[in-house]
Amino acid sequence: MNFDFTEEQTMIKDSVSRFVRDEYDFDTRRKIVESDEGISREFWSMFAELGWLSVPFAEEYGGFGGTVDDIAAVMEELGKGIVVEPYASTVVVFGGLLAASDNAALKAEVIPGIIDGRCMGSLASTEAQSRYEMSDVATTATATDGGFNINGEKTVVANGGTADKFIVTARHSGEQFDRAGISLFLIEASAPGVEVKSYKMMDGQSAATVTFKDVMVPAGQLLNTAGEGMDLIDQVMPQILMGLSAEALGIMATLNTATVEYSKVRQQFDTPISSFQVLQHRMVDTFMACEQTKSMLYRGLCQAGEDDSAALLKTVHALKATVARYGKLIGEEAIQIHGGIGMTDELNIGHYVKRLMMINVSFGDGDYHQKKFNQLSYSA
Amino acid sequence: MDIKFSAEDLAFRDEVRDFFTQEYDSSITAKFSSAAGTDYKEGIVAWQKKLHAKGWVAPGWPKEYGGTDWSATQKFIFETERGLAGIPDVVPFGLKMVAPVIYTFGNEEQKARFLPRILESDDWWCQGYSEPGAGSDLAALNTTADYAGDNYIVNGRKIWTTFAQYADWIFCLVRTSKGMRKQQGISFLLIDMNTPGITVKPIVTIDGKHSLNEVLFEDVAVPTENLIGEQDKGWTYAKALLAHERTGMAEVADSTRMLDSLKQRASVEVNGGKAMIDDPIFQMRLSDIEMELMALEYTELRVFASMAAGGMPGPESSLLKIKGTEISQAIHELQLQLASFYGGALPENLNADELGHDFAFEARGKYMYGRAATIYGGSNEVQRNVIAKAVLGL
Numbered sequence: 001m002n003f004d005f006t007e008e009q010t011m012i013k014d015s016v017s018r019f020v021r022d023e024y025d026f027d028t029r030r031k032i033v034e035s036d037e038g039i040s041r042e043f044w045s046m047f048a049e050l051g052w053l054s055v056p057f058a059e060e061y062g063g064f065g066g067t068v069d070d071i072a073a074v075m076e077e078l079g080k081g082i083v084v085e086p087y088a089s090t091v092v093v094f095g096g097l098l099a100a101s102d103n104a105a106l107k108a109e110v111i112p113g114i115i116d117g118r119c120m121g122s123l124a125s126t127e128a129q130s131r132y133e134m135s136d137v138a139t140t141a142t143a144t145d146g147g148f149n150i151n152g153e154k155t156v157v158a159n160g161g162t163a164d165k166f167i168v169t170a171r172h173s174g175e176q177f178d179r180a181g182i183s184l185f186l187i188e189a190s191a192p193g194v195e196v197k198s199y200k201m202m203d204g205q206s207a208a209t210v211t212f213k214d215v216m217v218p219a220g221q222l223l224n225t226a227g228e229g230m231d232l233i234d235q236v237m238p239q240i241l242m243g244l245s246a247e248a249l250g251i252m253a254t255l256n257t258a259t260v261e262y263s264k265v266r267q268q269f270d271t272p273i274s275s276f277q278v279l280q281h282r283m284v285d286t287f288m289a290c291e292q293t294k295s296m297l298y299r300g301l302c303q304a305g306e307d308d309s310a311a312l313l314k315t316v317h318a319l320k321a322t323v324a325r326y327g328k329l330i331g332e333e334a335i336q337i338h339g340g341i342g343m344t345d346e347l348n349i350g351h352y353v354k355r356l357m358m359i360n361v362s363f364g365d366g367d368y369h370q371k372k373f374n375q376l377s378y379s380a
Numbered sequence: 381m382d383i384k385f386s387a388e389d390l391a392f393r394d395e396v397r398d399f400f401t402q403e404y405d406s407s408i409t410a411k412f413s414s415a416a417g418t419d420y421k422e423g424i425v426a427w428q429k430k431l432h433a434k435g436w437v438a439p440g441w442p443k444e445y446g447g448t449d450w451s452a453t454q455k456f457i458f459e460t461e462r463g464l465a466g467i468p469d470v471v472p473f474g475l476k477m478v479a480p481v482i483y484t485f486g487n488e489e490q491k492a493r494f495l496p497r498i499l500e501s502d503d504w505w506c507q508g509y510s511e512p513g514a515g516s517d518l519a520a521l522n523t524t525a526d527y528a529g530d531n532y533i534v535n536g537r538k539i540w541t542t543f544a545q546y547a548d549w550i551f552c553l554v555r556t557s558k559g560m561r562k563q564q565g566i567s568f569l570l571i572d573m574n575t576p577g578i579t580v581k582p583i584v585t586i587d588g589k590h591s592l593n594e595v596l597f598e599d600v601a602v603p604t605e606n607l608i609g610e611q612d613k614g615w616t617y618a619k620a621l622l623a624h625e626r627t628g629m630a631e632v633a634d635s636t637r638m639l640d641s642l643k644q645r646a647s648v649e650v651n652g653g654k655a656m657i658d659d660p661i662f663q664m665r666l667s668d669i670e671m672e673l674m675a676l677e678y679t680e681l682r683v684f685a686s687m688a689a690g691g692m693p694g695p696e697s698s699l700l701k702i703k704g705t706e707i708s709q710a711i712h713e714l715q716l717q718l719a720s721f722y723g724g725a726l727p728e729n730l731n732a733d734e735l736g737h738d739f740a741f742e743a744r745g746k747y748m749y750g751r752a753a754t755i756y757g758g759s760n761e762v763q764r765n766v767i768a769k770a771v772l773g774l
Contacts, residue, residue, distance in 0.1 A: 001383045001453070001685050069381050260772050280768035281761070287772060288699045295678035296671075301381045302678075318671040370671070374663040377670065378643065 003298055005073055013073040015050055020081030026348045032084060033204040039085045039162055048117030053091055056099050056239075061111040063099075068239045068304045071096075072246035072297065079250025082348075082355045084204045086120055086159035092243040093158070094121030096236045097167050097184065101223040106186060110165065122163040124154040124187075124210050125233075132364040134169070135179045135230055139212065141170035147218040148172070150185065150193075153211045158362070160208025161198025164189055168212065172227050184229035186221045187212070203358040204351060238309075240363060241316045242300050248323045248359045249297055251352050252290045255334040258349060259283065262338055279337060286333050289326035296322045310376075317373040324366025327356040383681060385453065393457045400465045403430050409466060421504065421546045428470050428501040437499060438475055445483050445491070446499045452688035463633025471543070474498040474505035477621055478551045481568065485609040485617045494549075494570070508538040508552035508571070508595060509618070516762045518553070519562045519615065523597060525554035525569055532556070532569060532607070534577075534600040540756075544580045544593035547573050557612050568614035570606040577601070587748035588726070630680045630704035635673055638711045642666070642718065645739055649718055656718060665717075669710045676703050698767045702760050705753040712743075712750040719743040 005013060023043070032040045047053050055070050057063025064070065071092055078087055095114050098107055098121075113119035130136040139152025150170050157166070166187050174181030189196060193215035198208040224232045260283055263274035273279055296319045303312040331353035335342040342349050360366065385393070408423040431437040439455050441447030450458070462469065470476070479498050482490055497503040514521040523536025534554055544550065550571050557565035571578070577600035583592040609617055643666065646657035656662050683697040716723050719740040732738040754760040768774040 001385065001681065001688065003381055003682050003685050005381070260774065263774065274774045277765070277768075280772075280774045281764045283772055283774065284764040284767045287767065288703060291679060291699055292672065292675040292703070295682060296675040298381060298682065299674060299678045302383045305382050315674065318667075318674055321667075322671055322675060370664065370667055371660075373671065374660070374667050378657050378663050378666065 005069065009070055009073045012052065012055070012070060013077055016052065016074050016077035017080070019046075019050075020077060020083065024081040024083060026351075029082065029084065029204070037162060038200065038204070038206045039159075044085050044120075045117050047085065047087070048115065052087070053095075053117060054115040055091060056095050057111050057115060058099065061107060062115050063111065068242050069301050071239065071243045072301060075243045075246040076250040079247035079355075080254045082204070082251065082352055086122070086162060086205070088243060088247065089122045089158040089163070090114060090120045093123045093236075093240055094163075094165070094167055096239050096243075097123065097223060097232060098186075100232055100236050101184075103220070103223055105220060106223065110186065113164075119164050120159065120162050121165045121167065122157055122159050123169075124157045124160065124166040125169040126154060126156055128153065128155050132368045133177070134233055135182060136177050137169050137171045137182050138176055139168065139170045141172045141183050141185065141217075141226075143172070144216070147216060147221075148183070148185065150187065150212045150215040150217055153209065155209050156201075156207045157210050158207055159205060160196055160210050161206045163196075163208075166194075166210060167223065168210075169229055169233075170212075174227075179230045181227045182229040183226045184223040184232060185217050186223060187215060187217055191215055191217075201358060203355040205355075205358070237363070238300065238304060238312050238316045241320050242297060242304070244359050244362055245293070245297050245300075245319050245323045248327050248356055249290070249293055251356050251359075252293060252327060252330045255330050255349065255352050255356075256283070256286050256290055259286070259334045259337050266339075273337075282333055282337065286330045289329050293319075293322050293326050314373060314376050317369040317376065320364060320369040321366045321373060324360045324369070327360055328366075331356050385457070389453050389457060392454055393461060396458055396461045397465075399434060399436075400461060400467060403434075404465065404467050406466070409468065421543075424468065424471055425501045425504075427467075428475075431470070432499055432501065437470060437501070438479070440476060441479065442483065445479075445495050452684060456684045456688075460633045463631060463635075464637055466637050471504070473507050473542070473547075473551075474501075474503060474549075477507060478505050478549075478570070481551070481608060481617050481621050484620065485568070489605070490570075490608070503548045504543070504546045506541050506544045506547035506550045506573075506593075506595075508541060508550045510540045511537055512539055516759045518618075519566065521553055521555060521566065523552065523554045525556050525567060525602065527556065527604070527611070528601075531601040531603055532567075534569070534571065534597045534602055536597050538595040538597075539593075540583070541580075541593045541595050542591055544573070544595050545582065545590070549573060550595065553614050553618055556614075560612075563615045565612050566614040566618075567611050568608040568617045569602055570608065571597075571600065571602050572606075575600050575602065585749060586751070587745040589745065589749070591749075630676060630700035631708060632673065632677045632680050632704070635704070635708050635711060636677070638708070638715075639666075639670060639673060642711060642715050645715070646718055649737070662718075665714055669707060669714065672703070672710075673707050676700075676707060679703070698763070698771055701757065702763050702767075705760060708753060709750050712747040715739070715743040716747040723747075 051064060052074055054062065054064040055066040055074060059065045098110055101107060110119065125134055127138055141148040141150050152170065166189060168185045168187050169182050170185060172181050172183045187194065193213045195211040196208050198206050201207050263279060264272050266273050300312060300315045300319050303315055334349050335353060338349055341347055408427055428437055436448060438446055439448045439450050439458055443449040475498060479495060482494050509518060511521050511523060525532035525534045550573055552569045552571055553566050554569050555565055556567040577598045579596040581594040582590045583594060584590050585592055643657060647655050649656045680700060719737060722735055722737040722740040723744045725735055727741050732741060
């Protein structure tokens with residue numbers, strides 16, 4: 001039994017941690033967020049040089065050959081700096097789906113570009129009506145000679161504005177809510193008929209509405225067998241949920257530390273507010289919330305290594321529900337205990353909280369995942 | 381990151397499982413939860429003697445005094461298998477509470493006199509700490525022991541004394557000197573319950589049962605050879621014991637078994653012809669608990685892994701008692717909710733078959749007595765004070 005990261009994992013974790021500490025202070029981040037693109041290309045190149053962008057990819061494509069443990073290690077540290085560069089959307093989600101794809105030609109073409117930082121990507125799956133149901137897909141893929149014709153609109157596509165390529169869910173057969181009949185296509189942002197409208201999100205990241213109008217896609221751009229796209233998404237989803245949860249864990253730990261430290265210096269009634277028992281107990285509760293979240297993440301990481309997919313699925317649903325519940329608790333307590341200053345845009349606290357809020361609603365909120373957990377656990 | 385056990389550890393787990401399956405008489409459990417509960421002593425002593433015959437009654441003790449010499453992993457496996465099998469823990473007062481104090485701070489005569497009888501379960505011990513005016517603030521205790529030549533003369537009242545009605549011995553914190561800081565001047569005294577001047581008065585708890593007592597001391601003469609360590613240093617010894625007590629309180633395996641049985645029960649209990657386990661709101665209440673328990677299982681494993689690696693338990697260990705007791709109470713609550721008004725019926729003139737919900741009596745009793753879990757062993761509020769100070773530096 002062992003809950004330590006390996007030497008290699010510790011090295012990459014330390015490298016991200018040093019970057020956040022030395023290069024990514026809150027002012028730097030603010031300037032990046034306020035810039036036109038909302039990300040730093042310079043830092044992205046640095047991530048490539050440091051090897052972070054290669055983590056989930058096989059060595060044959062020039063990757064690091066990492067596991068979900070490695071992804072979690074990186075994501076936790078990125079969370080501590082609420083780094084806005086699109087690591088989750090490009091490497092964990094877009095990259096994760098590609099890595100799991102069986103289209104070798106497509107992988108050989110696209111993955112090296114992700115690793116060296118030339119290509120950013122995003123999963124374009126959510127639609128105006130879909131909310132958390134990945135299989136609610138109204139975007140259509142009509143078979144044509146040698147390929148498909150894609151029509152539809154995807155909304156709130158993470159980092160859609162900077163993405164060079166999209167993985168798009170489109171319905172190839174069946175009804176709007178059917179699991180079967182959905183295909184995954186790799187589509188260039190620059191392809192004729194693709195229109196991208198980008199906007200800022202509350203967590204400092206950006207998203208986009210991406211419209212596909214008679215976009216012609218060759219069959220070679222399919223990630224896996226036509227109509228079986230949901231299988232690939234299901235396969236990668238535990239890794240996505242654990243990656244985002246690891247980021248949330250980094251944020252939760254940072255918020256707790258900041259709040260405890262602040263309570264020790266903030267004087268009221270001629271004494272530090274940390275001396276008040278009611279606040280002490282609330283900070284103990286947020287400490288326990290963070291430890292329990294960490295335990296749930298580690299449970300998932302251990303099970304991912306054991307190939308017990310049924311147990312893992314239950315755990316990742318429970319993990320995302322736990323992140324939602326305890327993320328909300330920790331965020332709200334951080335603002336409350338900071339008091340007035342916690343309400344200001346100038347202080348970093350609110351920005352950490354807003355990223356937690358966006359993680360909560362990414363790929364299913366707490367109630368959504370708890371309901372899934374219930375179906376797996378209690379239905380006959 | 382993995383939770384794999386070695387082949388030796390897995391073989392050990394099988395050995396433990398086999399032993400429990402073959403040797404544990406589950407009718408003992410029924411005796412514990414029976415309405416009257418008076419068979420408790422007979423049942424648990426019989427089980428402890430079996431454990432002792434196997435050499436497994438005191439895994440926490442050093443080998444030289446009768447411990448098992450198990451690794452941290454083996455201790456963890458043993459404890460987990462016990463919980464999953466639904467076997468009650470040994471009575472802690474002798475084996476887990478006073479014995480560590482005796483072998484750590486006692487003299488050779490005391491070790492030779494008391495430890496073998498504790499191992500054999502021949503002496504039943506109880507704990508004389510709390511007093512009417514000293515609960516969470518334990519050091520406020522007022523029971524006095526005045527030095528008088530060969531004896532201490534003890535006067536005072538101890539309260540919430542679990543199973544004092546069965547006890548042969550009581551270990552007490554008593555005040556031997558006054559006029560110091562309240563943590564000073566306390567001594568650790570072993571007192572024979574048959575000494576003249578001791579009266580045990582039952583306290584019936586809100587589950588309708590009698591496990592707690594008040595113990596009164598009126599001019600009780602206790603030989604000075606029954607003093608542990610030095611006079612006035614008892615607080616130090618007691619504190620060492622409390623830390624010992626806290627590490628084993630997550631009871632994840634016990635809660636896992638209780639939750640499984642609750643789920644089982646919820647698939648039988650119906651409302652409007654539909655099983656309660658299919659009710660979406662009931663499912664949410666179940667998973668609120670189950671998810672927390674899944675996390676706690678790994679928190680416990682993390683604590684255990686750091687101890688197995690030879691380290692001290694990290695900050696995560698402090699929350700085991702708080703979360704463990706909150707979860708077990710939450711299970712009791714949901715079980716009683718499931719028992720509904722059937723759970724209000726008392727067993728005096730009714731048997732469970734007539735009632736038609738055979739878990740209902742137990743659900744009520746467990747819920748009512750279970751409220752104690754967040755009060756004893758250092759209330760959960762005191763535990764939060766400990767974390768605030770020791771972990772968060774507040």
